[in-house]
Each structure stands twice: as structure tokens, then as C-alpha cells.
Amino acid sequence: MNVAGKTDRLTIVVAAFNEAEALPLLHARLLPVLASMNDVDARILYVDDGSRDATWTTMQRLAANHPRVGLLRLSRNFGKEAALTAGLDLVDEGAAMILDADAQDPPELIPQFVAKWRAGFDNVYGRRSQRAGEGIAKRATASMFYRLIGRLSRTPVPEDTGDFRLLSPRALKALRELRERHRFMKGLFGWVGFNGAEIVYEREARVAGTTKFNFWKLWNLALEGITSFSTAPLRISTYLGLITALIALVYGLYVIVKAWMYGDPVAGWPSMMAVILFLGGVQLIALGMIGEYLGRLYVEAKQRPLYVIADWRPAAGQAYAGSE
Ligand code: UDP
Numbered sequence: 051m052n053v054a055g056k057t058d059r060l061t062i063v064v065a066a067f068n069e070a071e072a073l074p075l076l077h078a079r080l081l082p083v084l085a086s087m088n089d090v091d092a093r094i095l096y097v098d099d100g101s102r103d104a105t106w107t108t109m110q111r112l113a114a115n116h117p118r119v120g121l122l123r124l125s126r127n128f129g130k131e132a133a134l135t136a137g138l139d140l141v142d143e144g145a146a147m148i149l150d151a152d153a154q155d156p157p158e159l160i161p162q163f164v165a166k167w168r169a170g171f172d173n174v175y176g177r178r179s180q181r182a183g184e185g186i187a188k189r190a191t192a193s194m195f196y197r198l199i200g201r202l203s204r205t206p207v208p209e210d211t212g213d214f215r216l217l218s219p220r221a222l223k224a225l226r227e228l229r230e231r232h233r234f235m236k237g238l239f240g241w242v243g244f245n246g247a248e249i250v251y252e253r254e255a256r257v258a259g260t261t262k263f264n265f266w267k268l269w270n271l272a273l274e275g276i277t278s279f280s281t282a283p284l285r286i287s288t289y290l291g292l293i294t295a296l297i298a299l300v301y302g303l304y305v306i307v308k309a310w311m312y313g314d315p316v317a318g319w320p321s322m323m324a325v326i327l328f329l330g331g332v333q334l335i336a337l338g339m340i341g342e343y344l345g346r347l348y349v350e351a352k353q354r355p356l357y358v359i360a361d362w363r364p365a366a367g368q369a370y371a372g373s374e
């Protein structure tokens with residue numbers, strides 16, 4: 051149950067890709083916070099998502115003097131969602147808290163998350179009140195995305211929430227059941243349900259390094275979110291087809307009646323081209339939409355694992371989840 055006792059265990063899962071500079075800074079801020087929560091058995095699990103810089107050696111150095119730090123290394127860069135999944139899969143006991151390696155999610159707030167958990171909430175998520183260091187374009191597109199997915203999908207995806215959150219043991223267990231390859235984590239957290247609580251915080255600028263998400267990656271993430279949690283685009287293309295067919299019918303009648311009443315001097319090349327091009331475009335869009343879903347189906351059908359582990363150094367007293 052999520053009612054807390056003296057020995058509540060909490061594992062902080064941090065996915066890192068090329069974060070050699072940021073990790074030590076995060077670590078230095080994380081330790082005092084964990085030490086201050088003396089009624090929680092807190093551990094850290096760093097996941098190296100196939101970094102190409104010194105992230106792994108940095109992690110080993112950080113873990114060397116701390117028995118409560120576990121390390122996991124994936125065989126290559128699988129992406130943040132897979133790295134987090136790998137980390138969460140290994141949390142064998144207690145709650146898990148997800149944190150970004152760049153300290154954009156302030157670790158000092160962890161005790162507030164724990165307090166909410168102890169008050170009986172299963173899914174405690176951070177909601178950004180401000181996005182320091184993020185431009186207007188990113189803010190505007192982010193807000194557009196949340197509005198869109200809010201309309202298209204029945205799965206709740208709270209606005210301006212990221213992966214900064216605490217999951218109770220039962221929420222974690224439920225999340226582990228979702229093994230889809232295309233993982234839109236925000237949606238998965240929402241799908242799991244249970245009672246959620248939000249903690250409003252100011253998202254800081256990254257402490258070091260640069261963002262790993264460029265516009266194209268974010269665009270793909272948005273596509274992922276929409277196609278994973280809604281089939282509305284397919285329905286939209288159906289309606290689009292219906293509407294164009296209707297318009298075509300009306301226009302066809304008009305052409306026939308016109309030819310019947312006034313004869314048919316050969317004309318209308320421009321309008322014919324316009325119609326052909328328009329219909330061609332509509333068909334391609336609809337095909338593309340079907341393709342998006344078909345492609346995802348194809349990836350799911352292959353049933354490949356979500357990630358491959360290269361190295362696993364558990365924190366003291368930690369075992370694989372389900373390997374007892
Ligand atoms: N990250 C990861 N694998 C990736 C890309 C990113 O584990 O392929 C991690 C990254 O190290 C960081 C977190 O995901 O801890 C968020 O990335 P970032 O700060 O670049 O994204 P932003 O905060 O700009 O959205």
C-alpha cells in the first residue's frame with residue numbers, strides 16, 4: 051500500500067544522455083536532499099542512455115563512494131522514454147521518482163513529492179509554472195500540443211507536466227504492464243490513472259550542457275503522443291473524404307446541368323487540374339495517416355525488447371525487480 055511507514059523506499063531514477071557535465075552538479079544537490087529525509091530509505095539509479103561522452107565514467111565515480119547509488123547502462127542510445135522504462139523496471143521495491151539529469155527539475159522539491167505520496171496520492175507530478183531558458187516558440191508549440199492532445203484523446207495528459215514525478219508502488223506496477231514500443235510516457239502515466247496530485251514548480255534552466263531535444267525530435271514526440279493515444283486522425287481523414295466526395299458530387303451535378311443547358315464548349319482545364327491536384331493531396335494525406343498507424347503496428351508486431359542492458363550495478367541491497 052502507499053501508506054508510509056518508517057522504512058519507505060524511494061528510488062530516484064535519472065536518465066542521462068551525454069550529461070557528464072551536469073551529473074556531478076545534480077548529484078551534489080541530490081545528496082543533501084536525500085540525507086534530509088531521514089525516514090525514507092532513498093536510493094539513486096542513474097541510467098546511462100548510451101552516452102558518447104564521459105557520462106558512464108562520471109557515474110562510476112559518483113557511485114564509488116555511495117553504496118546507495120545504482121548504475122545502469124544501456125547498450126546504445128535508446129531515447130529518454132526507453133531509458134526511463136529501463137530504470138523503472140529495475141525499481142524492485144517502494145516508490146520511484148523521475149528526475150532530469152540537468153537539474154531542470156529541482157531535486158530540493160523531492161520531500162514535497164514524498165509528502166503527497168504519504169498523503170495517499172499515487173501519481174504526484176510536477177507542473178511547470180515557468181519555463182526558464184525556453185524560448186517563446188517552444189512555449190507556444192508546447193501549449194498547442196497539450197490543447198490538441200487534450201481534444202483528441204480520452205487519456206488525461208495534464209498540461210505542462212513532464213516526467214518529473216513520483217509513482218507509488220502500485221502505479222509503478224501498473225506502468226510496468228504497459229510494454230508498448232512506442233512510448234509516450236506522459237500519456238502512459240495518465241493512462242494508468244489512480245489519484246494524482248500536482249506540485250507547481252519553476253522549471254530552471256539546465257545547469258550544464260545543451261538540450262537533447264531539437265525541434266524535429268519534439269515534433270516526432272508530439273506525433274508519437276497523438277498516434278499512441280488517439281485514432282482521431284484516421285477518423286478525420288474519413289470525414290475529409292466524405293466532405294470532398296460531397297463537394298465533388300455537387301460540383302459534378304453542376305457541370306452536368308451546365309453542359310445540358312448551355313452545351314459543352316471544351317473548357318475547364320484549370321478547374322480540372324485544381325480538382326485533380328486537390329484530390330491527389332487529400333488522398334496522400336489520408337494514406338500517410340494510415341501509414342503512421344500501420345508503421346507503429348509493424349514495430350509492435352516485431353515484439354523487440356524496449357532496451358538492451360549493457361551494465362547493471364545495483365545499489366547495495368538492491369536486486370532485479372521480479373528476480374528474487
Ligand atoms: N535524455 C536521455 N536520452 C536521450 C535524450 C535525453 O536519457 O536520448 C535525458 C537527458 O539526459 C535529460 C533528460 O532526458 O536528463 C531530458 O533531456 P533534455 O534536458 O535534453 O530535454 P529538455 O529538458 O530540453 O526537454
Ligand code: MG
Pocket residue numbers: 150152154256261
Ligand atoms: Mg532539460
